[in-house]
Amino acid sequence: MSSHVAVEQRGAEVVLTDFGWHYPGREQPSLSAVSARIRPGERVMLLGPSGAGKSTLLQAMAGVEQDPDGESRSGDLTVNGLDPRDARGSVGFMHQDPETQVILARVGDDVAFGLENLAVPREQIWPRVGAALAEVGLDLPLDHSTTALSGGQKQRLALAGTMAMHPQLLLLDEPTASVDEQGAVELRDAVDRVVAMAGTTLIVVEHRVGLWESVVDRVIVLDDHGSIAFDGPTKDVLVDARELLQKQGTWVPDWTPHTRPAPARDAQAAPLLETRGLAASRTQPNSRVVARRRRRGRKAWAKGRPVETDVFGNGNAIPAAANINLTVRAGQALAITGQNGAGKSTLALTLAGLLLPCAGTVLATEALAGDAPADPSLWEGSELITRIGSVFQHPEHQFLCSTVRAELEYGPLQAARHGAGPGVNEERIDSLLRRLDLEDIADANPFTLSGGQKRRLSVATVLASAPEVLILDEPTFGQDAETWRELVTMLVEEMERGTAVVAVTHDRELIKALNAVEMRLGA
Amino acid sequence: MTQVQTNTSRTRKNTPQKSWRVVDIVVAAVLAAVCAVVFWAWANLLYPVATTAAVAYPPATGMIGGGWLIAGSLGALIIRKPGAAIFCELLAAVLEGFLGTHFGWTVIISGLVQGAAVEIVFLLTRYRKFGLAVAAAGGALAGLFMGVSENIMYNFEWALDQQVVYASLTTLSGAIIAGVLMWLVTRALQKTGVLNGLASGAARR
Amino acid sequence: MSVTTIGDTARFSPVGRSNAVVKLLGALLITAVLVVSADPVTSGIALLGQLILLSAAGQKPLRLLLTLWPITVAALISGWGTAMLSPEGGTVLLNLGWITVTTGSLAAGAAIALRGLAIALPGITVLLTTDPTDLADGLAQTLRLPERFVLASLAALRLVEVMVKEWSVLASARRARGAGNDRGPVGMTKEFGGQAFTLLVQSLRRATRLAMTMEARGFGAGKRTWARVPSYSRVDLYTGGAAVLIAVGAIAVSMLMGTHRFIWQ
Numbered sequence: 005m006s007s008h009v010a011v012e013q014r015g016a017e018v019v020l021t022d023f024g025w026h027y028p029g030r031e032q033p034s035l036s037a038v039s040a041r042i043r044p045g046e047r048v049m050l051l052g053p054s055g056a057g058k059s060t061l062l063q064a065m066a067g068v069e070q071d072p073d074g075e076s077r078s079g080d081l082t083v084n085g086l087d088p089r090d091a092r093g094s095v096g097f098m099h100q101d102p103e104t105q106v107i108l109a110r111v112g113d114d115v116a117f118g119l120e121n122l123a124v125p126r127e128q129i130w131p132r133v134g135a136a137l138a139e140v141g142l143d144l145p146l147d148h149s150t151t152a153l154s155g156g157q158k159q160r161l162a163l164a165g166t167m168a169m170h171p172q173l174l175l176l177d178e179p180t181a182s183v184d185e186q187g188a189v190e191l192r193d194a195v196d197r198v199v200a201m202a203g204t205t206l207i208v209v210e211h212r213v214g215l216w217e218s219v220v221d222r223v224i225v226l227d228d229h230g231s232i233a234f235d236g237p238t239k240d241v242l243v244d245a246r247e248l249l250q251k252q253g254t255w256v257p258d259w260t261p262h263t264r265p266a267p268a269r270d271a272q273a274a275p276l277l278e279t280r281g282l283a284a285s286r287t288q289p290n291s292r293v294v295a296r297r298r299r300r301g302r303k304a305w306a307k308g309r310p311v312e313t314d315v316f317g318n319g320n321a322i323p324a325a326a327n328i329n330l331t332v333r334a335g336q337a338l339a340i341t342g343q344n345g346a347g348k349s350t351l352a353l354t355l356a357g358l359l360l361p362c363a364g365t366v367l368a369t370e371a372l373a374g375d376a377p378a379d380p381s382l383w384e385g386s387e388l389i390t391r392i393g394s395v396f397q398h399p400e401h402q403f404l405c406s407t408v409r410a411e412l413e414y415g416p417l418q419a420a421r422h423g424a425g426p427g428v429n430e431e432r433i434d435s436l437l438r439r440l441d442l443e444d445i446a447d448a449n450p451f452t453l454s455g456g457q458k459r460r461l462s463v464a465t466v467l468a469s470a471p472e473v474l475i476l477d478e479p480t481f482g483q484d485a486e487t488w489r490e491l492v493t494m495l496v497e498e499m500e501r502g503t504a505v506v507a508v509t510h511d512r513e514l515i516k517a518l519n520a521v522e523m524r525l526g527a
Numbered sequence: 528m529t530q531v532q533t534n535t536s537r538t539r540k541n542t543p544q545k546s547w548r549v550v551d552i553v554v555a556a557v558l559a560a561v562c563a564v565v566f567w568a569w570a571n572l573l574y575p576v577a578t579t580a581a582v583a584y585p586p587a588t589g590m591i592g593g594g595w596l597i598a599g600s601l602g603a604l605i606i607r608k609p610g611a612a613i614f615c616e617l618l619a620a621v622l623e624g625f626l627g628t629h630f631g632w633t634v635i636i637s638g639l640v641q642g643a644a645v646e647i648v649f650l651l652t653r654y655r656k657f658g659l660a661v662a663a664a665g666g667a668l669a670g671l672f673m674g675v676s677e678n679i680m681y682n683f684e685w686a687l688d689q690q691v692v693y694a695s696l697t698t699l700s701g702a703i704i705a706g707v708l709m710w711l712v713t714r715a716l717q718k719t720g721v722l723n724g725l726a727s728g729a730a731r732r
Numbered sequence: 733m734s735v736t737t738i739g740d741t742a743r744f745s746p747v748g749r750s751n752a753v754v755k756l757l758g759a760l761l762i763t764a765v766l767v768v769s770a771d772p773v774t775s776g777i778a779l780l781g782q783l784i785l786l787s788a789a790g791q792k793p794l795r796l797l798l799t800l801w802p803i804t805v806a807a808l809i810s811g812w813g814t815a816m817l818s819p820e821g822g823t824v825l826l827n828l829g830w831i832t833v834t835t836g837s838l839a840a841g842a843a844i845a846l847r848g849l850a851i852a853l854p855g856i857t858v859l860l861t862t863d864p865t866d867l868a869d870g871l872a873q874t875l876r877l878p879e880r881f882v883l884a885s886l887a888a889l890r891l892v893e894v895m896v897k898e899w900s901v902l903a904s905a906r907r908a909r910g911a912g913n914d915r916g917p918v919g920m921t922k923e924f925g926g927q928a929f930t931l932l933v934q935s936l937r938r939a940t941r942l943a944m945t946m947e948a949r950g951f952g953a954g955k956r957t958w959a960r961v962p963s964y965s966r967v968d969l970y971t972g973g974a975a976v977l978i979a980v981g982a983i984a985v986s987m988l989m990g991t992h993r994f995i996w997q
Contacts, residue, residue: 093953358907385910404911550943553887564899586817625859680767681848
């Protein structure tokens with residue numbers, strides 16, 4: 005495919021000798037005394053618990069790590085006998101965030117970027133760009149907008165941009181963590197193909213072991229202290245280290261963490277939320293119009309008059325999902341599934357009273373609404389949080405305070421200020437901190453937590469106000485098995501208490517574990 | 528492959544680095560972009576108020592003028608390199624023009640003038656002091672430069688005393704919004720850990 | 733206001749096909765002349781010239797001014813402000829205590845409004861007809877601005893769209909937590925600050941990741957080549973010529989008529 009521009013290249017050799025990494029101000033080193041020799045063309049998967057310094061190791065190999073005071077590293081690390089910082093251009097590196105993996109606005113320019121930086125002569129650039137795009141299976145015009153690509157396509161574009169530079173070592177840091185199942189498989193196949201073609205040495209950090217099992221021939225497992233616990237052929241290590249990996253929260257093949265069984269399905273359970281002919285859209289009137297509608301709507305409701313519904317003007321909002329009729333029942337779980345772009349998240353936000361429907365209605369039953377209007381989009385913030393708890397996909401979007409404890413107290417305080425709750429119940433807060441294993445970090449700044457901790461905190465903040473409906477957007481996405489187990493346990497406990505759970509998800513295991521009724525959009 | 532610039536990123540000593548690493552440049556550019564977006568949202572929120580003020584008593588708009596100046600002082604406080612204030616303020620001004628409503632190329636002049644004001648103050652400390660007083664002084668000078676340059680470029684028909692009122696208000700607004708407030712924001716950012724890897728993040732340790 | 737949605741026809745017009753740097757320099761020249769000139773004749777001629785140029789770019793000038801109404805409104809407001817604060821004398825037209833409008837100050841205000849509109853247009857023209865990538869190519873290769881800064885700015889510009897989307901997501905995410913309840917000015921300002929802070933944190937995270945991506949692709953490592961060279965053609969001669977004609981013509985005509993006045997006069 006790319007033979008006419010192929011240059012002499014083989015995989016790089018990576019040698020680690022007592023390599024260590026200790027960030028200033030941290031108690032534990034991220035990596036300690038790591039020694040390994042990775043042969044040219046070898047394909048290695050690097051596993052270990054979160055926070056064990058896997059990313060740091062990859063970044064050090066790529067020469068892009070941030071060494072704040074220049075004193076974090078110890079020991080030796082060479083790529084083809086060179087310090088990685090002098091071997092840039094021969095090392096390709098990709099991380100997990102598709103949005104910042106794309107640099108420029110046009111597909112062709114983005115792939116050409118690395119070649120320009122390597123000072124490749126102009127006449128060689130475009131043939132190499134075309135070849136790289138073909139290798140990763142992206143058949144797009146060179147001036148196609150990069151913004152219009154899906155997450156998976158963005159990752160393959162980044163792979164093309166990296167491989168166009170003809171690296172001898174390819175480093176992938178959880179490349180599929182933000183990509184859906186299909187995108188992940190396509191990306192893995194593309195990596196398999198390009199690496200085979202060029203003989204590149206490959207090191208991949210992943211938590212989806214099953215996805216990469218067939219691609220790699222060696223697995224290295226790090227322990228909690230950042231030292232090597234296992235190192236050997238894929239088949240052997242995955243058997244020998246299985247127990248350790250499970251304990252670390254790695255998703256080993258054919259295994260789901262054991263969780264408490266969810267309540268049985270009950271089609272007669274009390275309804276809390278119902279939609280009729282609902283159409284949901286991302287296009288919303290501006291915030292001033294929304295506020296005015298809420299004000300007028302509440303006035304109309306107080307006087308028992310109908311609430312004005314058409315505030316979209318000309319009805320030009322394009323629905324992401326239309327004609328939805330569903331019922332959310334107490335103590336039951338509902339899973340909203342469907343392809344990317346089927347409008348799942350938009351539907352969830354509309355259900356939660358955070359977006360206005362562009363047609364049809366969302367109505368809370370008497371059991372949920374109590375003394376508030378039946379239309380959740382008319383609720384004040386304090387009415388909302390004590391009835392419906394929404395957990396967004398990115399936990400940081402919902403952080404409001406400077407400590408973990410303050411985050412948990414925020415909702416109850418807010419509700420009490422508006423006479424909608426008893427105020428802060430220290431016992432409930434403490435028990436939440438304990439249940440979610442956040443006790444030790446109660447005074448930490450929420451933004452400094454690890455990914456799993458942030459996810460647990462974002463669920464806990466919502467639970468602190470004791471809502472009767474929980475709406476979660478991709479709660480388990482990119483989480484390790486341990487966080488997954490804790491989340492599911494918590495959700496099941498809430499269901500036992502009579503809380504309804506609505507989850508937008510791709511995760512089949514989650515649907516099974518919650519005993520959820522599935523609603524597939526765009527089928 | 529030859530190394531020209533990157534070796535600056537591997538200096539082992541803890542002395543203030545004057546040269547720009549890749550991460551400094553990219554963070555500065557993104558910082559300017561986010562300031563432009565925040566300013567755009569701020570202008571949307573305040574549109575009714577600002578328009579009323581402009582119709583009732585134009586010099587009063589100087590009170591919110593400091594909102595224009597946040598990029599320069601945030602750039603200097605976070606990046607801590609010579610030129611950061613000018614680069615951030617200039618890029619933010621151009622992007623604000625893109626997003627905003629009164630786009631004219633005079634934003635280039637405004638960006639350079641206002642950025643230079645902040646730059647002068649940090650230059651006087653030789654880029655060693657980034658405290659509250661310095662930040663407030665930078666914001667105030669930027670506000671003053673803003674008021675004076677706008678008086679020259681747009682408000683030249685106003686009576687002189689009105690021009691003085693306007694420049695005083697922009698100075699005050701600059702000191703508070705671009706100075707004190709941005710210093711507080713920088714401190715809050717340090718606590719989130721997102722500045723680790725930058726001079727302002729390393730300074731905290 | 734979405735300028736980009738009305739830009740498609742403009743982009744393929746002769747002006748749209750001109751080189752970005754030529755357009756930018758032309759726009760800067762017109763702007764420079766307008767900034768230093770205070771009289772309505774210079775502004776009026778420059779405005780007229782620009783509207784003719786925009787018609788050549790496939791825009792209907794009046795419709796454009798309506799679509800971009802905030803700019804028109806802003807120009808009118810600044811005109812009003814001047815009419816109110818100008819010390820010019822003449823017959824008193826309006827007296828509301830602190831507001832006094834005279835024939836003299838009204839004329840000054842009208843001149844300011846006209847000038848404001850004329851200054852805004854070069855920005856709109858370039859924005860409507862230029863792709864930022866092409867502009868960056870020109871800035872770095874033709875004008876030789878520091879390439880690392882130009883490219884980083886271009887990459888940051890791509891993130892603006894992401895940030896604007898994130899801004900609205902943040903509003904819902906925070907409402908879901910019960911924030912933003914207070915409608916008073918203090919409450920609204922506080923909520924705005926919180927939302928802006930979160931956007932800042934997210935953007936800084938993104939910036940460090942983007943820097944890592946760019947560094948891993950060899951950015952900033954030394955001399956680089958360019959996959960594309962900015963092209964110049966006969967069209968640029970016309971566009972550039974038109975800009976010079978507008979700028980020089982406006983000031984020359986006004987001077988010949990004896991109406992020209994610099995802002996410091």
